[in-house]
Amino acid sequence: MGEIVLARIDDRLIHGQVMTAWLQFTGGNHIVIVDDATAGDEFTKSIMSMAVPNGIKLSILGVTDGAALLKEIPGNEKVIVLAKEPQTYWQLIENGVSFEEIIIGGMGSRKDRKTFYKNISATDEEKETFRKIVASGVKMKIHVIPDQGSHAIDNLL
Template sequence: MGNPNILMTRIDNRLVHGQVGVTWTNTLGANLLLVANDSAAQDPVQQNLMDMVVADGVQTRYFTLQKTIDIIAKAASHQKIFIVCKTPQDVLTLVKGGVPIKFVNVGNMHFSEGKKQIHKTVSVDDSDIAAFNELIALGIPCEVRRVPDESGEMIGDLLKRS
């Protein structure tokens, strides 16, 4: 098995926008932005919109979760990979599929019916909480931090308080 150089994995329900495509990518020094999302992988229009907000010199890939699991080990060592997913459930799917994710950055999880807000930009329901708890149990820190220069807060602490 290859050992892909995954710099960070982010959960963001908007997937790629300016904060992700430029700010985080530059801060991390990533040169490959991998969007692991089943619907985006099939949607060229969405891909084009996201490509527009990605820093120059950064490649983008739009893979289904399964394709990500299948080929991540083939990544070249010079590829500095920043993975973006939409939900903690999707991240958990990748982890269970063998993607060596060591750290999860939580950006935006918008409020919707049946979710409770645990942070300015993060709302969760029971399924989200279960997925985060499983990631944490697997030893993968999950930290809410919208932008790099903000101090982060651990999801586990936020869940305990809510």
């Protein structure tokens, strides 16, 4: 059985920070993006695939297919899971995917979001989803890049 070495919430999914810092830090060799909209957008999928270094496998799936893949990770894979929203992780958990920890890396400002912690913003619904995830036994923290400190969200809720 393989392992999930990073589960990260980030609006941008794949970007320089993930590709350089987190990929090196975790030793990941398979990136799994779980996002229904991205999975259905061939243009975005092709752009994402161009951002992934050679030798790193990329899967872009909706929630149902993503859950199925993550429950059957091959033994030689170190998986980085990326999703845009906490609700996606809650759906994965409800579909039987286990996570020890989920980090919040990039949830930027939007009309419907308020500042949650420094440059991280969240809606009331997203904060409620954080509570459900934490109540299910999964640790959650804000951790933007590996060489900076992290901050558990328990006290922010």
